[in-house]
Amino acid sequence: MRELTVVGRPNSGKTMFTLNFASYIGIKTVDVTFRTYDDLITCRHFSIEDAKKELCSSTMHKTKSLQSLILKITLGKTTVNFKLTDTCGIGEKIHQEEKIRRGMAQTIGLMRCADFIFHVIDLSYITKEYINNPSTIDREIYNYGLFRNSYAILANKVDIPFAKENLTQLSSIFPKATIIPISALLSEGLKEVKTCVARNV
Ligand SMILES: Nc1nc2c(ncn2[C@@H]2O[C@H](COP(=O)(O)OP(=O)(O)O)[C@@H](O)[C@H]2O)c(=O)[nH]1
Ligand SMILES: [Mg+2]
Incomplete structure (x- = not known):
């Protein structure tokens, strides 16, 4: 099964995207598998609404480990299963909390073995300073993504x-990147994301 991962800065909307995308392709309830850096695996069943209430937050670093969903997409007459994995947000700085540092390392590890990378960027983050900064984490992810x-x-x-x-x-x-404009919150632009997923599962 192909694994698609969702990466980006904390608070960019990765978890909101993951859950609302699952909802967009027709899923009503999800089994979320949580995998911590020390390989502790737990699974919880949620309705999409409850998952959003519990797993999305405006506070930084709500997601500290890998959170995977097994989803299915219909392509013509066949149905294909794929794994969509939400991750701990990554930034330029070394975080003071060990759990988050390990979570970030887990994200980077997964980027190396995932079959496809969705890089979520918060449009409200695009300031002059950001544009002129040659070494943002987003530029690092972009360069790696293009290489992949x-x-x-x-x-x-x-x-x-x-x-x-x-x-x-x-x-x-x-x-040089494919850029899909979305509102994860309002489920806008997800048709284009679905087309992209269909090409990559
Ligand atoms: N206005 C707006 N807010 C969003 C959107 N997507 C996520 N958010 C908000 O951004 C915050 C962080 O979202 P979350 O998915 O938890 O971010 P993550 O840290 O990247 O997983 C939450 O308060 C969300 O409600 C969006 O498309 N539009
Ligand atoms: Mg999150």
Whole structure:
């Protein structure tokens, strides 16, 4: 089974995307498998709504380990199962909390073996300083993603003010990537994501 992973900065909307994408392709309840850095595996069953309430948050680093869903997508007359794995957000700095440092290392480890990488970028994060910074974590992920050739950027939060202007800026700093504008919160742009998933499962 192919594994697609969802990576990006903390708070970019990875968990919201993962759950609302599952809902978009017709899933009503999910079994979320949590895998910690020390390989402790637990599984919980949620309705999508309850999962969003419990697993999404505006506080940083709500997601500290790998959270996988097994989903299925219908392609013509066949149904294909795939794994969609949400991850601990990564940043430039070494975090003071060990659990989060380990979670970030787990994310990087998974990026190396996943079959496809969705890189979520929060459009509200695109400031002048960000654009001029040559060493953001997003640039690192972009360079690695291009090298892997199984990569797309999800430009998230298109529902916020100035999203259009910021999307133009984002396209200019990451010119070689496929960029899909989405609102994970409002489930916008997910048809294009589904087409991308269908090509890569
Ligand atoms: N306005 C807006 N807020 C969003 C969107 N996606 C996520 N959020 C909010 O951003 C915060 C972080 O979301 P979450 O999915 O937990 O981020 P993660 O740390 O990347 O997993 C939450 O308060 C979400 O409600 C979006 O498309 N639009
Ligand atoms: Mg999360």
